[in-house]
Amino acid sequence: MSVIAPKFKLSEFIKSLLDNIFWILLIAVLIAIPAIQIVLFAIEMPVINGELLTPFLALTWIADPTRTLPIIKAFMATDIFRVMAFPGFGFAALLAAGTIFIERKMLAKLQLRVGPFYCGKIEGILQLMGDGLKLISKEIIIPAKADKPIFWAAPVMFVGAAAAFVALIPVAPGWVVADVDLGLLGVFAVIGFFPIITILSAWSANSKFPFIGGIRALFQMVSFEIPLILSLLGVVILTGTLNLSEIAASQSSFPWIVFLPVGAIVFFITMLAELERIPFDLPEAESEIVAGWLTELSGMMYGLVQLGTYLKLYAFAALFVVLFLGGWNGPMIVPPFPAEIITDGIELGPVTANIPGLPVFTQEMLNGTLWFVLKTVGVIFFILLPRGVFPRIRIDMLLSLGWTKLIGLAFVNIFIALGLLYAGVLGPGGLQ
């Protein structure tokens, strides 16, 4: 059967590893180092031993870890790091890329296929990069009768809205890009943008199939926003706050899914519909309306919409984790940072370096991030799974599901929450 899989050879495996390392190093030299240089000017530089560090001396820090670590720590305190790297875009994009890879491999295994195999030589790990390069290099074709400014702007706006959604998600205690008190309301506001952007893109293309797809997306998203918002009210009633960090922190002893399973189920189903995943992928039903509202998008415009879609997928899964599965809370499994490194310094061969600024990450933060990622990947797995099992639903069945069953169940969930509150079992702040 293994016609496709060539014979495994250790030498070839090592060679492929070295190949990948070569390309990673090349990209690092060409892109990452200039980017770091630019970023360094935005950091508030620390003073070590009475000497103010400057970005112009950047190369001298590489040889001296006692200078590098304080700079890294100062960088992590900046907003640039939060937005670009850790709780923000970089982290989300990494998880989204992992999601695409997992989706393709998992679906392939489910369907008795191999999936991406050659690109990157190790199980097709670089397939996504290849796809991205292909999309970037393709020509962007705009329909002649399209409303061009709006048509150009829609994919960018889509990614922007998805990134705004990502910014509201708390990953670990204190690690959130935008820690607003009305965070959940902000989430509802951001979700409300997606149907508008979709219909703008679909209508401005001035083509029949995108138009039908856009109308379908509008119906679907607008009618599923109502059960989505209602299903989250139970959590708000029990926690008494709209701040996502506080909601996550309130679940230190038990996750809300224990008390509000109905709300979790309703939220999960509406999430599938909002994400246009199978069985609710009617706006992109290819056998009926080609690719729905994506039909006229080409090249990197399509790539941007896909990026936005997967960022949105990550953000919804993360929102599910924060609201129902306890966010970053979990047993402490990360070992504590060895204290003697701070007191005695690290032995680097002959010299013992006493590095200020350690530890870079606290134990709570690492543990919280680990649990958060584990739970999010689990939720993403369940979001991807229906694609291999279910056919596509029809628009009238979808709407009747949204307007009758899900709204009814969401109200049941609210009554459960109110009952728990008035019975005195639970209340704002946790178990009473």
Next chain:
Amino acid sequence: MTSELPPGLALQKVDERIMTLNVGPQHPGSGHMRIVVQIDGDYIVACDPDPGYVHRGEEKMAEYRNYILNIPHLERPVIHDSCNVLYPYVLGVEEIVGIEVPERAKYVRVIASELNRCIYTMYWLAIYGIFLGHSTMFMWPAGDRELLIDLMEKMTGARVTHAHFVPGGVRNDLPPNFEDVCLRQVNYFEKRIKEYAAVFYDNPILISRTRDTGVLSRQDAIRLGTTGSVLRASGVDYDLRIKEPYDVYDELDVHTNVMMEGDSYARSRVPWLDMIESCNIIRQALQKMPKSGSVRTKLKPNPKGKGLDSVYKRVESGRGSLGCYIVSDGKTEPYRLKMSVGSFRNLIALPYLLKGEKLGNMPSVYWSLNYWPVEADR
């Protein structure tokens, strides 16, 4: 005036609410044809199937080639079902040139045509799956089909276009040990397709999508002249393997699968049940087949008809009744050859079924008609 013209040519009042959609020929949900659909909101008000994009003039080509040279190109309309599409032609030529077929060859033909029916139906089922957005149901039949394609390759030497049937029998004998391999593969295949029920035919979303959509009543099915699985899904027990048995079908115990609903679900389920029945037929044929003997009566190098003669033979193909009308004027080529294919006869039902349906039902109703565009165009 409108009643005299066919649906596509009739003048229609322009309505602002009506949007005309050209589904095909460049469309993932059409195949090699075009369906002009007029929709009012989500409802289809009129539908005009427009076949003919892959017309290759097979019938005219047949008039310029002798009876043997016609074999490879006449199976091109349905390469997945190439044994069945060739079957009526071969039966007709045998009658025209007057030649007897050995008993063993008849069984080999039955086995080959049943295997081919399964191969075609698996391909059809794969596309039905992806038309409903079920990508697993696209990959599984496409993969399991390989089992039977391997068998056909052992048997005939080619994976798809076999050119295996010739007037007077089949081209070559079965390879040694074929019976055991065939029995094993077919048993596994049957076990495997029964697993599809769990993921596809018993799937609640599939049932809710295809139940009561595109209902073709028993009377309409007969009146429109549909054949094959479409006719049997509407409650008409009609199968040429039983009604007009050819070769050795009268010696085998053949059952038909009839469903009374006449909706998309029934039309999609009947071919699947037929595949299980095909496995039974193959097992019976393997058991009853003479273990040795000739499989081909040799023809003269360039066979001729016996003067002015015409013959019409039909078989049950994967898409229903498939007839071949051959007129011979005593030369080495047929004077006229006409194929009557099940695909085209089932397509006639499409405008009747889609009228008033929702746009989302279009792929499931269209593909449940067991229509193969290339065969319909010939």
